[in-house]
Amino acid sequence: MSSDEELAKDLGPLAALTIGIGTMVGAGIFVLPGTAVARAGPLAAATFVIGGVIALFTALSASELGTAMPKSGGAYFYVNRALGPLFGSITGWANWIGLAFASSFYMYGFGEYVNTLVGLEGIGLGPVTLSAAQLIGFGGALLFIAINYFGAKETGTLQIIIVMLLLGILTLFTVVGLLDADLDSLRPIAPPGTTAEVLPVTAIVFVSYLGFVQITSVAEEIKDPGRNLPRAVIGSVLIVTVIYALFLLVLLAAVPTELVADNDTAVVDAAELLFGQYSVFGYGLGTVGVGLLLFGGLLATASSANASILSSSRINFAMGREKIVTPKLNEIHPRFGTPYKSIAITGGLILVFLLVGNLELLATAGSVLHLIVYGLLNLALIVMREAEPEGYDPDFEVPLYPIVPIVGAVSSFALIVYIEPFVVVLSALFVLFSALWYLLYARQKVETPGVLADWILDRSEELPDAAVSAATSVQPDKSDYRVMVPLANPAHEKHLITLASAIADERDGTVVAVNIVQVPDQTSLEGAREQRDHEDADRLLEQARADAETYGADVETHVVLSHRAFEEVFDAAKRFSADICVMGWGPDAHGAPGRTETTMDELAHSLPCDFLAFRDRGFDASRILLPTAGGPDSELAAAVARVLKDQYDSAVTLLHVAEDRDRGETFLRSWAAEHDLEDAELRVETGDIQTRITDAAVNKTLLIIGATEQGVLSRLVRGSLVPDVLSEVDCSVLLAEKRHERSLRERVFGTSDRDRLSEETIESDSPMRTDDSRKEAQ
Structure with a gap:
C-alpha cells in the first residue's frame, strides 16, 4: 500500500467523546483514591481538579491543532509538523510508548479486579514470578488487541457501550453516597502536612488524564472533525474532571477517611458499606454494591485499555507515514481498513511491559511521557500561530492566546518534577533514545523540516547564529544532491535553471531556487518583509519552479531578505545544504559589480560547496x-x-x-x-x-x-x-x-x-x- 492512504471516517461524535472518557475514567476512580487520600486527605479531590485544569489547557491547544490538521497521529503529527521531525520523533515515541505503558497499567488493574472475583494464584517461571493479575491482564490485552485489529467502527461501538454502563454505575454509587453524605466528614479540609502534598499527588493522579489528546489520534477517522473533535476533546476533560471531583467528595463525605486511605479497593469496600444499609425483600444490598463496583472496575480498566490500544496504534501508523519509523507499518488491512501492523507491534509492547513492570511503574512512566508530549503540543500551537504557515486554518481557535498554550506548556513540564526520580530518569532515557533514533535513522528518510525550521531559516539575518545553526544541524538529511541557483535577473533564469536541472537530474537531486532580495541597511528586514512587494520575486521563483519541473527535476524555492547580495549566496549555500551552486556571472549579477571589499576575498576563499559561475x-x-x-x-x-x-x-x-x-x-x-x-x-x-x-x-x-x-x-x-x-x-x-x-x-x-x-x-x-x-x- 502507498504511504498516502487515508483511513475511513467511521467514528461519530459520541464514539469520539467516549474514547476520551473511556481512556480517562479508569485508574482515577478505581485505583488511585486510596493513594491520593492517604497523602492529601480531603484535598485529594482538589488534586484531581488541578489535574483537570492542567489538562484543559492542553485540550484547548489540541482542539485547535486537530481542527486545522485532522490527521491520524494526533499530538505526534502536530508536533512533527510544527517543531520538526526531531521533536516529532520524541513526541511520537513518547506518546506511543507512554500509551503502551498506560495500556499495560490498565490491563494490570483489569487483572486485579478479575482476580478479586476468581481468586487465582500467581505462577513462578524460574526466577520470575508472575502474579495472577499479570496473567489475567495478559489474556485481556490479547482480547482487546484483537478487537482493535477488526476496525475502528467496532471499537467505537464497544466504547459507547462500556462508557455508558460505567457512567451509570458511577452515577448510582454517587446517588447512594449522597444519601449518607456528611460534610463534617470533610473537616479539616487540609490536615497538617497535606497542603505540601497537593502538587506531588496531582502528578501521581495525572495518569488519569491521558485520554483526551488520544481523541486527536483518530481525528482522521472522525466524521466532521471541525465540529466534533473540539467537542469531544474539551468535553471529555470537563466531564471527567466533574466525575472525579464529585465522586471523591461523595466518597469521603459518606464513609470514614480511614476506609479509603491506602486502600486499593476503597471504592469496592465503600460500596459494600453504603449499599449494605439497604435491603430489598429482606436481602441486604451490600453484595449487590460490591458486584456493581467490581463490574465497574472491570469496565473502567477495560475501556481505558481498549481506547489506549486504539490510539497508540494510530500514532505508530502516523510515524510510519512520516517515515520516522519504516513506512511498511502503513499497510492497511484490505478487509478491515486498519493499520494492522501498527496494532500488532503496539500490542507486543503492551504484553512485554505487562509482564516486566509493576502497577506504580507502569502508571507513572505513562504519565511522565505524556506530560512531555503535552508540553511540546502547546509549544507546537505557539509555533503554528506565530509562523502562520500556508494552509493553517483551524475551525476552532484557542481563547486568550498566547496565555493558554504558555500555561499549558509550563504546567505540563513543571508537574514532572514531582514524580518519582527513577521514573523521570527512565523517561529521559526514552527521550534520548528518540532523539538518537531520529539523528541516526530517521533523519536520512524524513522529508519535511517542520514549520519552526523554515521560520528560523527565513529570518536567519535577524536571529542569533546559534538558533540558525541549531535549526540547520537537525534538518532532515535525505542524502539527495542539492543544486542551489541564486536568481536575480529574469532574463537569465531559464538558462541557469536548465543547467541546474541537468545536474540535479543526473544525481536524482533537487534544485533549490533562491531569490535574494537586497534590503538597504537603513531598513530592518522585518520592516522590509511587511512592506515588500512579493509579486516580482514570486513570479521569478514560480517561473523557475515551472522550468525545473519541465526538465523533470524536484524543486524547492526560497525568498531571502538580506542587507547583502552576493555575500548572502555563500550563507544561503550553507543554510540550504547545497552540494553545488550554479550562479550567474556578469556586470549586474547579484548586485555586486566591481566590488572590492576584503570580505569578498574571505568568503570566496572558503567555499561551502562546489560553485559553477555561468x-x-x-x-x-x-x-x-x-x-x-x-x-x-x-x-x-x-x-x-x-x-x-x-x-x-x-x-x-x-x-x-x-x-x-x-x-x-x-x-x-x-x-x-x-x-x-x-x-x-x-x-x-x-x-x-x-x-x-x-x-x-x-x-x-x-x-x-x-x-x-x-x-x-x-x-x-x-x-x-x-x-x-x-x-x-x-x-x-x-x-x-x-x-x-x-x-x-x-x-x-x-x-x-x-x-x-x-x-x-x-x-x-x-x-x-x-x-x-x-x-x-x-
Missing part, C-alpha cells in the same frame, strides 16, 4: 570545450561536461596546452580515461595558453574551465577576471571551482597554489561531492 551568452551544450591542466577544479569541470554530455548528447573537446606535444598527448589521453571522457575529441596545442583557448573556442557553444587559482569568484566580482580569456570568447562560459576551506595559517599568511593543489587533490576522488562529504560539511 557567463550567459545563451545556453547551448551541443559543442563543449574543456581546457585542462589536471588541477582539482578541472575535475569538477569534467564532471559537469559528463553530465551535459549524458543529458544533451554533447560533443566534447578536451584541450591541453603543453610545451611538449608528445607528453601532452600522453597526459590528455590518461586524463580523459580517468574522467570517463575517452570518446571526447582530444586536442593538444603548444604556445600561449590564452590564445590557444580563444582559438579553440571558435564554433564552440560552451566553454567549461576549472578555476586556476583559489579565490577566483571574488576576482569575478571585482571585475579582474582570471584568466582574461574568459571575457574574450564569444560562447557562454562556465567557471568551476571546488569547495575548499582555509585554515588559520592560510587566513593569516595566504595559500600557495601548490599547497592548495596538494590539499584538494587528496580531498576527494569525486569531482562532485559525495553524500558523505556533504554530511561532513554540515
Whole structure:
C-alpha cells in the first residue's frame, strides 16, 4: 500500500467523546483514591481538579491543532509538523510508548479486579514470578488487541457501550453516597502536612488524564472533525474532571477517611458499606454494591485499555507515514481498513511491559511521557500561530492566546518534577533514545523540516547564529544532491535553471531556487518583509519552479531578505545544504559589480560547496570545450561536461596546452580515461595558453574551465577576471571551482597554489561531492 492512504471516517461524535472518557475514567476512580487520600486527605479531590485544569489547557491547544490538521497521529503529527521531525520523533515515541505503558497499567488493574472475583494464584517461571493479575491482564490485552485489529467502527461501538454502563454505575454509587453524605466528614479540609502534598499527588493522579489528546489520534477517522473533535476533546476533560471531583467528595463525605486511605479497593469496600444499609425483600444490598463496583472496575480498566490500544496504534501508523519509523507499518488491512501492523507491534509492547513492570511503574512512566508530549503540543500551537504557515486554518481557535498554550506548556513540564526520580530518569532515557533514533535513522528518510525550521531559516539575518545553526544541524538529511541557483535577473533564469536541472537530474537531486532580495541597511528586514512587494520575486521563483519541473527535476524555492547580495549566496549555500551552486556571472549579477571589499576575498576563499559561475551568452551544450591542466577544479569541470554530455548528447573537446606535444598527448589521453571522457575529441596545442583557448573556442557553444587559482569568484566580482580569456570568447562560459576551506595559517599568511593543489587533490576522488562529504560539511 502507498504511504498516502487515508483511513475511513467511521467514528461519530459520541464514539469520539467516549474514547476520551473511556481512556480517562479508569485508574482515577478505581485505583488511585486510596493513594491520593492517604497523602492529601480531603484535598485529594482538589488534586484531581488541578489535574483537570492542567489538562484543559492542553485540550484547548489540541482542539485547535486537530481542527486545522485532522490527521491520524494526533499530538505526534502536530508536533512533527510544527517543531520538526526531531521533536516529532520524541513526541511520537513518547506518546506511543507512554500509551503502551498506560495500556499495560490498565490491563494490570483489569487483572486485579478479575482476580478479586476468581481468586487465582500467581505462577513462578524460574526466577520470575508472575502474579495472577499479570496473567489475567495478559489474556485481556490479547482480547482487546484483537478487537482493535477488526476496525475502528467496532471499537467505537464497544466504547459507547462500556462508557455508558460505567457512567451509570458511577452515577448510582454517587446517588447512594449522597444519601449518607456528611460534610463534617470533610473537616479539616487540609490536615497538617497535606497542603505540601497537593502538587506531588496531582502528578501521581495525572495518569488519569491521558485520554483526551488520544481523541486527536483518530481525528482522521472522525466524521466532521471541525465540529466534533473540539467537542469531544474539551468535553471529555470537563466531564471527567466533574466525575472525579464529585465522586471523591461523595466518597469521603459518606464513609470514614480511614476506609479509603491506602486502600486499593476503597471504592469496592465503600460500596459494600453504603449499599449494605439497604435491603430489598429482606436481602441486604451490600453484595449487590460490591458486584456493581467490581463490574465497574472491570469496565473502567477495560475501556481505558481498549481506547489506549486504539490510539497508540494510530500514532505508530502516523510515524510510519512520516517515515520516522519504516513506512511498511502503513499497510492497511484490505478487509478491515486498519493499520494492522501498527496494532500488532503496539500490542507486543503492551504484553512485554505487562509482564516486566509493576502497577506504580507502569502508571507513572505513562504519565511522565505524556506530560512531555503535552508540553511540546502547546509549544507546537505557539509555533503554528506565530509562523502562520500556508494552509493553517483551524475551525476552532484557542481563547486568550498566547496565555493558554504558555500555561499549558509550563504546567505540563513543571508537574514532572514531582514524580518519582527513577521514573523521570527512565523517561529521559526514552527521550534520548528518540532523539538518537531520529539523528541516526530517521533523519536520512524524513522529508519535511517542520514549520519552526523554515521560520528560523527565513529570518536567519535577524536571529542569533546559534538558533540558525541549531535549526540547520537537525534538518532532515535525505542524502539527495542539492543544486542551489541564486536568481536575480529574469532574463537569465531559464538558462541557469536548465543547467541546474541537468545536474540535479543526473544525481536524482533537487534544485533549490533562491531569490535574494537586497534590503538597504537603513531598513530592518522585518520592516522590509511587511512592506515588500512579493509579486516580482514570486513570479521569478514560480517561473523557475515551472522550468525545473519541465526538465523533470524536484524543486524547492526560497525568498531571502538580506542587507547583502552576493555575500548572502555563500550563507544561503550553507543554510540550504547545497552540494553545488550554479550562479550567474556578469556586470549586474547579484548586485555586486566591481566590488572590492576584503570580505569578498574571505568568503570566496572558503567555499561551502562546489560553485559553477555561468557567463550567459545563451545556453547551448551541443559543442563543449574543456581546457585542462589536471588541477582539482578541472575535475569538477569534467564532471559537469559528463553530465551535459549524458543529458544533451554533447560533443566534447578536451584541450591541453603543453610545451611538449608528445607528453601532452600522453597526459590528455590518461586524463580523459580517468574522467570517463575517452570518446571526447582530444586536442593538444603548444604556445600561449590564452590564445590557444580563444582559438579553440571558435564554433564552440560552451566553454567549461576549472578555476586556476583559489579565490577566483571574488576576482569575478571585482571585475579582474582570471584568466582574461574568459571575457574574450564569444560562447557562454562556465567557471568551476571546488569547495575548499582555509585554515588559520592560510587566513593569516595566504595559500600557495601548490599547497592548495596538494590539499584538494587528496580531498576527494569525486569531482562532485559525495553524500558523505556533504554530511561532513554540515
